[in-house]
Amino acid sequence: xxxxPTPAPSAAKPAGxxxxxxxxxxxxxxxxxxxxxxxxxxxxxxxxxxxxxxxxNLHYYFSSKQGLYIAVLxxxxxxxxxxxxxxxxxxxxxxxLSRYIRSKIEFSRTQPLASRIFAxxxxxxxQQLAAHYSQGSRDWFHGRTAxxxxxxDAGKMDPVDPAHLIFMLWGSTQHYADFASxxxxxxxxxxxxxxxxxEATDNLVRIILKGCGIKLPA
Numbered sequence: 739x740x741x742x743p744t745p746a747p748s749a750a751k752p753a754g755x756x757x758x759x760x761x762x763x764x765x766x767x768x769x770x771x772x773x774x775x776x777x778x779x780x781x782x783x784x785x786x787x788x789x790x791x792x793x794x795n796l797h798y799y800f801s802s803k804q805g806l807y808i809a810v811l812x813x814x815x816x817x818x819x820x821x822x823x824x825x826x827x828x829x830x831x832x833x834x835l836s837r838y839i840r841s842k843i844e845f846s847r848t849q850p851l852a853s854r855i856f857a858x859x860x861x862x863x864x865q866q867l868a869a870h871y872s873q874g875s876r877d878w879f880h881g882r883t884a885x886x887x888x889x890x891d892a893g894k895m896d897p898v899d900p901a902h903l904i905f906m907l908w909g910s911t912q913h914y915a916d917f918a919s920x921x922x923x924x925x926x927x928x929x930x931x932x933x934x935x936x937e938a939t940d941n942l943v944r945i946i947l948k949g950c951g952i953k954l955p956a
Contacts (some may be wrong), residue, residue, distance in 0.1 A: 743951075756808075818842070819875075825838070827888030847930075857912070882900075
C-alpha cells in the first residue's frame with residue numbers, strides 16, 4: 739500500500755501560523771481575565787467569550803484552565819528572562835544594567851497586567867510556578883548571578899550580593915506596574931504617562947548603578 743503523500747510545506751505553514759495567532763489571542767485574553775478575577779475567579783467560559791471562540795475550540799488549544807494559566811505565567815517569565823539573557827561578563831555593567839532597567843520599566847508600562855498576575859500568584863503561594871522553577875530556571879538564575887559576580891571579580895563594580903541585586907531590579911521595576919495607581923495618587927495624577935515612566939527609569943538607573951559603585955553611562 740503506498741504511503742500517504744506528505745503535505746507540501748506551503749500547505750502546512752498557514753495552519754501553523756493560524757494556530758500561533760489563535761494561541762497568542764487566547765493567552766492575551768486569558769491574561770486580562772486572570773488579572774481581573776484571579777485564578778479561582780476565572781473560568782474557561784469567560785476566556786472563550788473574551789477571545790470570541792466557542793469553549794470547545796478553546797479546549798482544542800488548552801485542555802484545562804490550569805494549563806492555560808501556566809502558559810500565561812510562562813509567557814510572562816520568558817519575556818522577563820529574555821531581557822537578562824544577553825548579559826555576559828565581558829559587558830560593561832553600566833550599559834547592561836541600564837538596558838535591563840529600561841526594558842523592565844517599559845514592560846511595566848506596556849504590559850502591567852502580566853506583572854500583576856505574577857504578583858498575585860506569588861502572594862498566593864506560587865503553586866503554579868513550581869513546574870517552571872523546577873525545569874532549569876534555577877540554573878538560569880545562577881547563571882545570571884555568575885555574570886554579576888564576574889563583574890565584581892573584574893573590579894567593574896562594588897562587591898554586592900548578586901542574587902539580592904537581581905531581586906532589587908525585579909522589585910523596583912515591577913513596582914511601576916503593580917502599584918502604578920498608588921504612585922499616581924501620591925503624584926496627584928489620574929494616571930501615569932510615558933514621561934513618568936521615563937523619569938522613574940532615569941532615577942532607578944542612577945540610584946542602582948551608584949549603589950553598586952558603577953559610573954553612570956555617558
